[in-house]
Amino acid sequence: MRLEQLRMQGLRCITDVGVMLDPGINLFVGANGAGKTSVLEAAFLLSHARSFRSGAKEALLRRGTTQLSVFAEIRHADDRVCRVGLGRGGARWEAKVDGTSVAIGQLVRECAVVCFEPGSHALIAGAAEERRRFLDWGVFHVERDFLSSWRRYQRALKQRNSLLRSALAPTDELFAPWEVELVQSGQHIDSQRRAYLDLLQPKLQASIAGLLPELGAVDLRYRRGWPEDQDLAQQLRAQRGRDLARGHTTFGVHRADWSIAFEQAPLREHLSRGQEKLTALACMLAQAELYAEHSGEWPIVCLDDLASELDQSHQAAVVAQLRAANAQVLLTGTEVPQALATVPTRVFHVEQGQLTRLL
Incomplete structure (x- = not known):
């Protein structure tokens, strides 16, 4: 390209x-x-x-x-x-x-277009939103139906949050239709994100080996936005009271995050600012290479x-x-x-x- x-x-x-x-x-x-x-x-x-x-x-x-x-x-x-x-x-x-x-x-x-710039270390050390953006941009270019699922999820999330702020009683009649949509579209998004990270990991390992070989093997850790051992539909129902008090939905793929752990630096806090930058650069190069593998052009x-x-x-x-x-x-x-x-x-x-x- x-x-x-x-x-x-x-x-x-x-x-x-x-x-x-x-x-x-x-x-x-x-x-x-x-x-x-x-x-x-x-x-x-x-x-x-x-x-x-x-x-x-x-x-x-x-x-x-x-x-x-x-x-x-x-x-x-x-x-x-x-x-x-x-x-x-x-x-x-x-x-x-x-x-x-x-x-x-x-x-x-x-x-x-992929970019490495002075603020790129935020991909490693910043808020989860930046990492979700990075992840979803990559998934979007690999999975053709990702955008429709993401839009469905965002619409249902907006409606549920609006109900939470309306001071209405959190009944099944009001909440269940939007929670069903959150679960269906959210589980699809979660599955696609996991599959993408599985594809990205070997590219990232090779990129890291060239930039930060002293840190050893790489492990990508993904958190989906609700407990791994619990069902999202049940959690949304169980959390209605808590969410009502907070005015927003606390569980779901909109709260997902991922992180990188190194064999020689298992916690993010173990990295220097320079290593954070190089790790972010490695992520960008790995994503670009995966894009090229999928689309036939860098x-x-x-x-x-x-x-x-x-x-x-x-x-x-x-x-x-x-x-x-x-x-x-x-x-x-x-x-x-x-x-x-x-x-x-x-x-x-x-x-x-x-x-x-x-x-």
Whole structure:
């Protein structure tokens, strides 16, 4: 998968910029605050309909503007070219594929982007929500019916939570229909998540072996969101009183989480910040490889501020792996990283939201 063209309008400090990208490595250099990361952010938006940066959606908008849009031409491994776009002028995103308005899910299905950036260690050390997002993005691209199950679950969860906040008596007549839907769709999601992690583990073990061999074997641990030895339907009924007091549903796949345990570092607290970053990077590379195995093409890989996040040996290892995979790479830096000194690279200078090709 390759981004041949990328155009951004009204995104952070970018007014209106278009760029023709190389199918290999593309480096965006410039001072801090010049707009380098926004280029990667634009590509990520097309694949996730959200930014990898924290903060409100309004922060994406260039100051003084009310609309933003991102367009791209994507060439797939079978040589098919697809034109995709994502825009927002109000509260909702609008997606297009080949000029036709589509659901966000269809856009995300067409464009796959993975990213390693300064906040990526949150995948290991942060809240469970970030790990569920990572997991569900991967499952979405492997299991075609995952999105419909996820939407059914979210709808039932919203309805049950609304009942919990309504101060009505928690009777079977009110709650049972939504709990049945939560159980049916939730068990399907749980099964697909487990199957995906089983596929991911050997890819992650190989990736970790290249980046953190001193930590030994890897074990992925999954928690489904309710006790393993108990039935979800029974738990939802039993917890109605407690959930009523809290105003939300406390058991279900929306509370799931997963973690990584190493032979030489069985607890997350045993990892240094640098090891957390490398573990997050290994997860990203493993997910990208699994995506490629399933779809026949690598996703686009974004590496934000590579030189400041990794030492030179790890930079070189990552670049070598991505070149061997023939992946398209977008990366940023204040200067050309040492790992790219002898590697064919298309270089762009970024200044005040404008791009100029240097090499």
